[in-house]
């Protein structure tokens with residue numbers, strides 16, 4: 001039993017952080033989110049060359065063949081720098097193909113995801129935002145050996161960047177008769193709409209599917225039986241997003257601690273006042289606690305999958321509550337400059353708001369944990 | 377990052393389970409003195425009291441991970457504690473191992489492990505609580521004896537203990553931290569008077585202790601003169617670990633969930649209310665975070681770091697948790713919570729445990745100042 005990171009994992013963290021400090025510091029991030037296409041294609045290709053886009057994709061398919069602990073390290077660092085990229089989305093799309101695809105599907109999709117020539121995202125939720133099978137109403141009808149999907153998908157990350165969407169839809173009347181398919185952005189009947197997002201380091205949008213034809217080779221896993229796969233994908237999303245949240249929370253805590261050391265009022269640094277330093281201490285307690293839960297959840301994805309639902313929910317529940325508070329308190333501890341566009345605290349505040357409902361909000365995960373204990 | 381048990385750890389866990397099968401009958405009562413005696417004898421034979429202590433000090437030289445496994449398994453089966461002298465085993469013993477002379481170790485450790493000595497801790501004084509380093513209880517060296525005069529207060533179990541591990545001021549002119557020394561003093565020494573103080577539940581758990589020219593041989597000094605603060609920093613960290621163990625909170629949560637399932641609120645079990653279930657889930661998240669924080673800190677210690685400020689994290693988590701859990705139990709019980717019972721006792725006792733070992737504000741100061749580097753008060 002060991003809770004530490006290996007030397008290789010530590011090295012990965014150091015090199016990711018070094019690269020992001022140099023190439024994706026906050027001024028870069030602000031440039032990207034203020035310009036329209038945002039991050040350049042060349043930069044995205046560079047991330048591919050660094051191996052970040054295929055971290056868990058097997059080497060035979062052009063990836064690095066690492067695991068979820070390494071992904072967690074990567075996402076903590078991209079979260080720390082608020083990197084506005086489709087990394088999370090494309091990782092989840094490739095994870096779905098890796099976990100549920102046939103050998104043919106893996107060979108067809110994974111290399112292009114690892115080298116960055118294609119970007120994927122996932123389309124699970126619908127306008128109701130409810131993460132239960134009955135809330136999935138987009139419907140696939142059998143059409144010979146094909147399927148035709150009608151419906152609407154919401155809250156899709158990186159809608160503007162993704163070339164395809166791993167999409168969940170209903171293929172039967174029973175609650176859990178859910179299927180997963182790869183829907184090409186360019187297919188007839190696919191309409192995408194970008195919706196401005198409160199957190200401009202994240203992009204978001206909707207997908208309308210008007211009788212989109214799905215070939216058998218685009219179906220992921222057996223038809224009607226994909227709900228467990230959807231749940232696992234959501235757990236993976238929760239773990240990855242929580243890792244980003246840890247990085248972001250640490251970054252905004254560091255900024256605020258520094259501010260508390262520098263800003264002088266009543267003849268002393270404001271960090272001298274317990275009304276300032278105690279909330280900062282509480283943030284540290286919460287961030288460390290989230291890390292403990294997160295690392296266990298990340299390890300469980302490969303090391304103990306039966307425990308993943310519980311641990312991803314524990315981590316996301318704790319993190320949703322805590323990062324929300326951290327975002328708010330850090331802005332407040334800056335006084336009026338915290339309320340300005342110029343000061344960075346607001347960027348993290350918005351990220352904390354993005355994180356709160358993503359991949360299940362606190363209540364969703366609390367309900368799930370209660371159910372796992374037989375309480376309902 | 378690997379939470380699988382190693383083959384050795386798995387073997388050790390099986391050994392613990394076999395031990396429990398053999399020595400912990402389902403109907404064992406933690407109050408039954410005969411059972412407790414045979415339980416402690418069996419533990420001693422295994423050297424599982426003082427499990428992680430070096431062999432030459434009477435321990436089993438168990439690894440920290442094995443110790444974690446041992447405690448988890450014991451807790452899962454609701455076993456009585458590993459040894460009866462909590463303070464002695466949790467911080468006095470480790471302080472002796474770290475700072476004691478060979479003679480002192482030989483003199484104190486065997487009794488500690490056998491449970492025949494019992495220890496209390498003399499830090500706080502009437503005018504010196506949170507600001508512990510300003511303590512004034514005076515010890516003056518005369519020949520090969522110290523003469524101790526002054527007071528200690530809130531001394532848990534002083535009315536039962538045979539020994540007190542205490543901090544005294546030996547040099548009033550040295551800087552605050554430098555003038556402090558640790559002494560190990562028999563409670564039956566002439567000149568010691570103990571006055572019990574009932575707590576708000578009416579129970580006597582702590583005391584005021586008066587020292588009037590108490591003679592303490594210089595051999596009973598732990599560490600060098602003036603090194604008492606150093607000795608005690610580690611002891612305080614061990615205390616925070618000892619009083620913030622997650623196993624105790626998981627047990628508390630199990631009982632609370634049982635209460636929520638069975639107690640009726642407005643004609644339905646309390647657990648039918650989704651807000652109750654969500655509060656329970658949030659407790660679970662924090663308790664599991666405490667457990668994994670413990671494990672993470674242990675992993676860091678395997679790399680060589682000693683327990684220190686990070687132990688304040690779980691002390692803070694525990695304090696808030698215990699409060700919120702107690703509040704929920706009383707809310708669920710409603711008026712029935714006014715009738716004498718374990719939930720009521722737990723809710724009242726919280727007011728002591730939140731302060732003992734250092735108040736939450738002091739823990740926040742430790743985190744803010746020593747970990748985040750913010751200015752000192």
Ligand SMILES: Cc1cc2nc3c(=O)[nH]c(=O)nc-3n(C[C@H](O)[C@H](O)[C@H](O)COP(=O)(O)OP(=O)(O)OC[C@H]3O[C@@H](n4cnc5c(N)ncnc54)[C@H](O)[C@@H]3O)c2cc1C
Nearest residue numbers: 497498499500505506530531532728731732733734735737
């Ligand atoms: C159940 C129990 C068992 C105990 N057992 C022992 C024992 O065995 N041996 C022993 O030596 N002591 C023991 N204590 C004493 C305990 O360590 C002290 O009570 C504790 O350190 C606080 O000191 P105090 O009571 O003098 O409170 P004070 O230090 O006077 O504090 C009063 C209030 O002021 C706050 N405060 C103080 N300083 C600051 C600051 N700098 N910033 C912000 N807030 C501050 C505190 O948080 C507290 O709320 C025990 C206490 C309890 C309740």
